Amino acid sequence: MSANPVPGVSPDSLVEIRDLVIGIQRTRKDRLIIVDSANFDIRRAETLGLVGESGSGKTMVCRSLIGTLKRRSASIFAGSIIFDGLDLANLDERQWRPVRGNRIGYVPQSALTGPNPVMTVGKQLGEAVRRNRKRKDKDVRKRGMELLDLVHIRRPEVVYDQYPFQLSGGMRQRVMIAAAIAQDPDIVVADEPTTGLDVTVQAEIMKLLQEIRSEFNMSVVLVSHDLALIDEVCDRLVVMHAGTCVEVGTVPDVASTPLHPYTIALNRSRIDIATPGAPLVTIKGNPPAVGEWPPGCRFAERCDLVQEDCAVGRNPALVEVRPAHWSACLHTELLGGSHG
Amino acid sequence: MTAPTPTTDAESALKESGHGDGPRPQSTGEKILRRTGRAIIVAFWVMVVAFMLIRLSPGDPVTAALGGDAAPETVEALRKTLGLDVDPLTQFWQYFTGLFQGDLGASLISGIPVTEMLRTNLPVTLWLILTTVVMTLVISIPLAMFIALARIPGLPYVFRTLTAIGLALPSFLVALILLYQFGLVWGIAPIFGYDPTFPANMQYLWLPALVNCVVLVPVLSRVLYSSILDTLDEEFVETGVIRGVRSFRFFWFYVLRPSLAPTVVLLSYMMGVMVGSTVILEIIFALPGIGRELVTAVTMRDYPVVQGIILVFGILVVFLSLLGDIVASILDPRVKLT
Numbered sequence: 057m058s059a060n061p062v063p064g065v066s067p068d069s070l071v072e073i074r075d076l077v078i079g080i081q082r083t084r085k086d087r088l089i090i091v092d093s094a095n096f097d098i099r100r101a102e103t104l105g106l107v108g109e110s111g112s113g114k115t116m117v118c119r120s121l122i123g124t125l126k127r128r129s130a131s132i133f134a135g136s137i138i139f140d141g142l143d144l145a146n147l148d149e150r151q152w153r154p155v156r157g158n159r160i161g162y163v164p165q166s167a168l169t170g171p172n173p174v175m176t177v178g179k180q181l182g183e184a185v186r187r188n189r190k191r192k193d194k195d196v197r198k199r200g201m202e203l204l205d206l207v208h209i210r211r212p213e214v215v216y217d218q219y220p221f222q223l224s225g226g227m228r229q230r231v232m233i234a235a236a237i238a239q240d241p242d243i244v245v246a247d248e249p250t251t252g253l254d255v256t257v258q259a260e261i262m263k264l265l266q267e268i269r270s271e272f273n274m275s276v277v278l279v280s281h282d283l284a285l286i287d288e289v290c291d292r293l294v295v296m297h298a299g300t301c302v303e304v305g306t307v308p309d310v311a312s313t314p315l316h317p318y319t320i321a322l323n324r325s326r327i328d329i330a331t332p333g334a335p336l337v338t339i340k341g342n343p344p345a346v347g348e349w350p351p352g353c354r355f356a357e358r359c360d361l362v363q364e365d366c367a368v369g370r371n372p373a374l375v376e377v378r379p380a381h382w383s384a385c386l387h388t389e390l391l392g393g394s395h396g
Numbered sequence: 397m398t399a400p401t402p403t404t405d406a407e408s409a410l411k412e413s414g415h416g417d418g419p420r421p422q423s424t425g426e427k428i429l430r431r432t433g434r435a436i437i438v439a440f441w442v443m444v445v446a447f448m449l450i451r452l453s454p455g456d457p458v459t460a461a462l463g464g465d466a467a468p469e470t471v472e473a474l475r476k477t478l479g480l481d482v483d484p485l486t487q488f489w490q491y492f493t494g495l496f497q498g499d500l501g502a503s504l505i506s507g508i509p510v511t512e513m514l515r516t517n518l519p520v521t522l523w524l525i526l527t528t529v530v531m532t533l534v535i536s537i538p539l540a541m542f543i544a545l546a547r548i549p550g551l552p553y554v555f556r557t558l559t560a561i562g563l564a565l566p567s568f569l570v571a572l573i574l575l576y577q578f579g580l581v582w583g584i585a586p587i588f589g590y591d592p593t594f595p596a597n598m599q600y601l602w603l604p605a606l607v608n609c610v611v612l613v614p615v616l617s618r619v620l621y622s623s624i625l626d627t628l629d630e631e632f633v634e635t636g637v638i639r640g641v642r643s644f645r646f647f648w649f650y651v652l653r654p655s656l657a658p659t660v661v662l663l664s665y666m667m668g669v670m671v672g673s674t675v676i677l678e679i680i681f682a683l684p685g686i687g688r689e690l691v692t693a694v695t696m697r698d699y700p701v702v703q704g705i706i707l708v709f710g711i712l713v714v715f716l717s718l719l720g721d722i723v724a725s726i727l728d729p730r731v732k733l734t
């Protein structure tokens with residue numbers, strides 16, 4: 057079973073993340089590990105969902121993909137992120153430039169603070185279009201309008217000269233998506249891109265991301281707390297818990313046969329499928345805090361099926377339990393009837 | 397796109413249909429006009445208070461001029477020539493109507509028109525304020541940027557400690573120390589005198605402005621420093637980095653400009669407060685500004701001069717804070733002029 061601990065070695069893998077360890081060097085000797093052993097692939101033209109409770113390290117993984125860990129004083133301590141022959145884990149600032157924003161786009165989390173408040177939409181789009189190259193203002197504007205059109209903004213010529221505070225949250229997020237795809241990237245990373253938007257607008261933004269993904273053949277990495285949403289729009293998903301990937305697989309596979317008790321628990325706590333009137337099921341306990349991870353499986357303490365060997369030794373690695381479906385649970389055999 | 401059906405945000409549709417929207421937003425021009433109107437009203441009240449204060453305080457210009465033991469007839473005669481023989485309400489009305497003809501009255505002591513006095517002395521004070529603002533910004537901005545961006549361990553701590561010390565120092569003490577050190581020991585600054593033409597006046601103004609900086613820089617650089625830290629935490633900085641924005645453009649549009657508004661507003665407010673402390677500075681540095689003039693006028697109970705100068709100070713304070721708000725709202729569209 058442990059013959060292939062590495063998920064997704066597949067011809068259409070665009071990015072291969074292997075044993076990625078991310079943390080903060082607090083003092084010379086003191087390291088705070090926030091993510092250890094992230095293992096998954098991003099395939100060409102897929103929408104990959106990244107789910108997990110707050111604090112599980114999803115944002116850290118996203119930042120490692122766009123090279124903005126250092127800004128938050130975090131860094132990659134080990135592992136690799138292979139993207140088109142480049143190891144993103146080992147790029148310096150100069151080497152990042154042609155990748156970040158060019159080949160990997162980013163849609164910020166908050167529509168409120170994502171766009172620069174002191175610059176017009178057009179100016180910000182212009183930056184994304186120009187990328188420090190000399191281009192005629194007229195061409196930049198034309199391309200900017202084109203992008204606004206792509207994200208279905210009505211009256212782009214008006215919006216182009218407006219400031220973010222003059223736009224609604226949904227519009228701002230559309231602008232951010234427009235900027236993210238300006239260079240026709242291979243991947244767009246969207247870290248909870250609909251935070252703070254109301255439900256109908258959320259759905260519209262998701263629809264837009266889907267549309268753009270299929271039109272431009274991009275891969276989308278979508279972080280969300282919302283399992284229902286992931287089920288709806290993603291092809292595959294990665295479940296994270298306390299800094300590790302605990303399950304990786306296609307959405308239908310994970311939905312029909314979840315292979316990790318954490319995934320099952322997450323599914324049970326979904327609001328959308330809860331029986332009306334019945335109390336909401338929440339996951340027992342809290343995820344262990346960063347820096348206080350217990351030995352063995354970090355879900356053991358909260359797991360109904362915990363066995364004697366769960367809470368000892370190393371954090372269990374992902375194993376391909378079924379074809380193209382990985383789990384870090386040591387006792388997947390116990391999960392037989394408990395899914396659904 | 398296969399089916400280019402233009403989608404709309406529910407939100408923006410709502411906005412456009414006119415719901416969920418407040419009253420019609422005012423244009424910046426309208427707002428500035430309204431603020432100017434308010435400023436004029438404030439200036440009027442400043443004038444009223446100045447008029448009353450000086451009359452309510454003990455002593456009067458006639459006794460100040462003639463001494464305590466002058467003959468009653470002489471006193472009465474002088475009262476009449478000075479226009480003090482009528483009741484205060486009439487005096488105020490005369491003063492108030494005079495204002496609209498650009499007449500602020502004349503000094504009771506020297507007979508020089510107050511407007512004349514302002515023409516020669518006000519520029520000195522204005523130059524001192526301007527020099528102070530420029531110097532404060534020139535020191536505070538790079539300092540705050542450096543501390544916030546350099547990420548040198550321990551540096552923010554040193555910065556906080558030093559600025560706390562700077563804050564605690566009384567400015568007259570700083571003025572005396574600096575004057576002694578720069579003026580007497582090193583001899584690199586003139587200890588008194590003034591030259592009213594532009595580049596030459598800097599020679600006399602840089603030291604008093606520096607004294608103001610000792611008070612202003614600790615406050616402003618700290619406010620700016622924490623604004624910059626807040627800004628750096630914002631997601632738009634990330635999006636800028638990802639769009640490849642670098643060097644000057646990055647520091648200006650993504651770091652400094654979104655952080656400046658609170659500092660600018662505070663500076664304009666502090667400068668209003670500093671208008672008072674220029675009085676002390678003008679005396680210590682023997683600068684012929686209106687502050688020094690004010691002190692002389694108060695001791696002589698020279699009503700028109702005191703009123704005129706306080707009116708100007710009031711207008712300055714109000715105007716500076718208006719200017720600060722306008723600049724802040726231009727720098728950062730999130731800041732709303734109210």
Ligand SMILES: Nc1ncnc2c1ncn2[C@@H]1O[C@H](COP(=O)(O)OP(=O)(O)OP(=O)(O)O)[C@@H](O)[C@H]1O
Nearest residue numbers: 080090109110111112113114115116117128129346
């Ligand atoms: N600068 C930092 N110093 C210390 N801990 C940090 C720092 N940055 C992040 N962390 C911790 O790292 C953990 C993972 O953070 P991350 O933002 O990646 O979580 P997340 O999965 O994105 O959560 P959320 O769903 O809330 O966005 C959190 O527990 C957070 O407290």
Ligand SMILES: [Mg+2]
Nearest residue numbers: 114115116247
């Ligand atoms: Mg996050």
